[in-house]
Amino acid sequence: xxxxxxxxxVANKDAILRINREENWIEEGDISFEVNESDGYALEEALQxxxxxxxxxxxxxxxxxxxxxVIKDALARGxxxxxxxxxxxxxxxxxxxxxKVLAEAVRAEQADLILxxxxxxxxGYGQTGVILAELLGLPHATIVIEVDATGEQLxxxxxxxxxxxxxxxxxxxxxxxxxSGISQIRxxxxxxxxxxxxxxxxxxxxxxxxxxxxxxxxxxxxxxxxTKQTQFLGDGDAKAGxxxxxxxxxxxxxxx
Amino acid sequence: MSxxxxxxxxxxxxxxxxxxxxxxxxxxxxxxALGLDVSAVVLGTDAGLAGEVAGYKVGKVISAENPKLAAYxxxxxxxxxxxxxxxxxxxxxxFSHTYLVRDYAPKLAARFGKxxxxxxxxxxxxxxxxxxxxxxFLGKIDADVVTEGExxxxxxFQSGAYRGEQAEKANGAPVESMAVEVGEVRMQPExxxxxxxxxxxxxxxxxxxxxGRGIKSQENIALAEKLAEAxxxxxxxxxxxxxxxxxPIDRQIGSSGQTVAPKLYIALGISGAIQHLVGMKNASxxxxxxxxxxxxxFDIADYGIVGDLFEVVPVLTEEVKKLxx
Ligand SMILES: Cc1cc2nc3c(=O)[nH]c(=O)nc-3n(C[C@H](O)[C@H](O)[C@H](O)COP(=O)(O)OP(=O)(O)OC[C@H]3O[C@@H](n4cnc5c(N)ncnc54)[C@H](O)[C@@H]3O)c2cc1C
Ligand SMILES: Nc1ncnc2c1ncn2[C@@H]1O[C@H](COP(=O)(O)O)[C@@H](O)[C@H]1O
Numbered sequence: 001x002x003x004x005x006x007x008x009x010v011a012n013k014d015a016i017l018r019i020n021r022e023e024n025w026i027e028e029g030d031i032s033f034e035v036n037e038s039d040g041y042a043l044e045e046a047l048q049x050x051x052x053x054x055x056x057x058x059x060x061x062x063x064x065x066x067x068x069x070v071i072k073d074a075l076a077r078g079x080x081x082x083x084x085x086x087x088x089x090x091x092x093x094x095x096x097x098x099x100k101v102l103a104e105a106v107r108a109e110q111a112d113l114i115l116x117x118x119x120x121x122x123x124g125y126g127q128t129g130v131i132l133a134e135l136l137g138l139p140h141a142t143i144v145i146e147v148d149a150t151g152e153q154l155x156x157x158x159x160x161x162x163x164x165x166x167x168x169x170x171x172x173x174x175x176x177x178x179x180s181g182i183s184q185i186r187x188x189x190x191x192x193x194x195x196x197x198x199x200x201x202x203x204x205x206x207x208x209x210x211x212x213x214x215x216x217x218x219x220x221x222x223x224x225x226x227t228k229q230t231q232f233l234g235d236g237d238a239k240a241g242x243x244x245x246x247x248x249x250x251x252x253x254x255x256x
Numbered sequence: 257m258s259x260x261x262x263x264x265x266x267x268x269x270x271x272x273x274x275x276x277x278x279x280x281x282x283x284x285x286x287x288x289a290l291g292l293d294v295s296a297v298v299l300g301t302d303a304g305l306a307g308e309v310a311g312y313k314v315g316k317v318i319s320a321e322n323p324k325l326a327a328y329x330x331x332x333x334x335x336x337x338x339x340x341x342x343x344x345x346x347x348x349x350x351f352s353h354t355y356l357v358r359d360y361a362p363k364l365a366a367r368f369g370k371x372x373x374x375x376x377x378x379x380x381x382x383x384x385x386x387x388x389x390x391x392x393f394l395g396k397i398d399a400d401v402v403t404e405g406e407x408x409x410x411x412x413f414q415s416g417a418y419r420g421e422q423a424e425k426a427n428g429a430p431v432e433s434m435a436v437e438v439g440e441v442r443m444q445p446e447x448x449x450x451x452x453x454x455x456x457x458x459x460x461x462x463x464x465x466x467x468g469r470g471i472k473s474q475e476n477i478a479l480a481e482k483l484a485e486a487x488x489x490x491x492x493x494x495x496x497x498x499x500x501x502x503x504p505i506d507r508q509i510g511s512s513g514q515t516v517a518p519k520l521y522i523a524l525g526i527s528g529a530i531q532h533l534v535g536m537k538n539a540s541x542x543x544x545x546x547x548x549x550x551x552x553x554f555d556i557a558d559y560g561i562v563g564d565l566f567e568v569v570p571v572l573t574e575e576v577k578k579l580x581x
């Protein structure tokens with residue numbers, strides 16, 4: 001079974017974000033990056049499927065050179081090889097343009113399964129996988145939290161809202177968007193890190209026309225207006241804040 | 257109705273999803289600002305549910321019908337909606353950003369060579385230009401978005417961005433049945449189900465101490481448990497804590513976990529992503545402890561401490577014990 005996993009590099013979750021001078025994105029210079037959360041789970045699922053069924057796991061990332069760290073980490077965990085679509089601008093071009101470029105990068109691989117994360121933690125479109133499936137003519141299922149590939153067909157468990165679930169059956173080739181928590185993520189071993197050094201990373205350039213196809217354009221980014229009057233306690237002194245809070249919970253909120 | 261607004265109405269087991277009326281309210285607001293007609297569309301096997309929508313102030317309700325629309329699948333819904341959109345040629349197609357919409361609306365938009373402007377929280381018109389706002393970076397930042405190119409514009413709104421009660425009613429919009437073609441459906445859905453009855457029901461809890469990724473490790477959970485014990489509270493968590501297996505899934509609060517409304521909800525090291533907020537925003541008193549002053553959780557907190565939870569929690573535990581005597 002050949003499985004492609006789409007993995008994206010995003011701002012570290014604990015990074016303190018600042019708005020850039022043009023007010024159209026964050027200041028990227030002074031923050032660190034990590035792999036998008038659900039993409040890490042997508043990779044883990046692919047590795048487990050490979051362990052059960054054999055085959056190959058190919059990681060595909062689109063982004064600037066710094067995104068190589070995502071690829072290297074995935075190879076160290078057990079992916080077999082990688083495709084890096086090298087571009088600085090495209091990640092900002094919207095989900096359709098992104099999916100279009102990714103489709104061209106993976107089409108020739110003729111994979112049995114493509115796994116993506118369900119949503120990126122920066123743009124939060126939640127669309128790239130679904131659009132990619134349409135462009136490649138594949139059936140898809142989103143928000144998948146269990147994959148059963150033992151039978152002739154693929155059986156996947158989808159998460160619905162408020163505690164409901166649903167199984168879908170479909171043929172491969174197919175595309176699944178993976179929800180965080182599908183299984184526990186393995187760590188890279190030292191052996192894996194050494195082995196990764198010899199694995200292939202193919203660099204490809206997107207076609208120049210791709211970036212022009214913008215349908216949604218961000219004109220401005222800003223911190224949300226706070227609508228609620230929060231009483232901030234402690235004024236920077238966490239312990240003093242805790243003392244004040246206990247008092248407020250008793251006298252104002254009357255919950256103690 | 258060329259050049260109007262089309263609203264997608266979602267339903268399951270004969271019941272319309274109430275967030276669809278939020279989408280109707282959004283469409284009506286946009287309609288007032290731009291002078292466009294609103295139509296609604298219901299997909300199904302017959303016109304049964306369309307009548308319920310006809311009580312709202314819309315120009316007409318389309319009932320797009322095909323036997324293959326009895327159960328939702330992304331393939332059947334995309335085929336059906338594509339035909340409705342092509343035949344009505346609206347300027348905007350509006351959805352509520354539910355899991356079902358996430359599952360097929362991007363596929364539909366892709367058939368028109370574009371993506372969805374997804375999960376919007378606002379729309380405004382600035383001198384003829386329509387500007388959508390959506391949250392990025394897990395709710396930490398807002399982005400204003402404009403669209404370029406030919407209509408239609410596909411846009412979905414976050415649950416709660418508009419109020420369903422605000423959708424205006426009127427008497428009896430006409431219902432038009434439209435037979436639609438549905439091609440091959442490549443996925444076979446089984447009936448939706450709930451997992452076995454959950455061991456823990458937090459919906460009746462009076463006080464909840466909830467932990468997020470800020471707790472850093474499983475061992476540190478003991479710290480929060482001590483506070484919970486002092487308060488007589490139940491312990492709960494954001495998704496990543498349950499994903500990591502540090503707490504069982506029946507402790508998870510949010511769109512894919514439990515919905516709670518305690519008297520007091522203390523969020524420790526939780527950033528406040530929308531999927532978490534929908535599960536706890538109705539708590540009477542909300543306390544947030546977070547070292548990031550910009551964390552979105554503060555937007556719904558009554559009391560906030562900007563600081564390290566590892567400093568706050570032990571002191572708070574002691575103070576609570578003192579006060580409780
Ligand atoms: C379809 C879908 C469904 C989802 N369902 C759910 C759901 O049901 N429930 C849910 O919770 N999430 C859900 N999520 C995930 C959600 O989007 C967020 O990723 C998640 O809620 C983030 O959890 P968190 O706040 O604990 O972690 P983070 O976002 O990483 O936040 C951690 C916070 O801790 C703070 N912090 C770190 N260290 C300290 C310290 N020492 N002291 C104080 N503060 C500190 C940081 O400043 C940060 O704000 C869902 C997502 C999707 C896409
Ligand atoms: N630049 C990218 N490179 C690789 N994968 C991506 C990229 N953008 C999006 N994806 C994949 O698509 C998923 C959904 O992203 P999004 O549509 O932006 O929410 C992510 O979790 C990734 O798996």
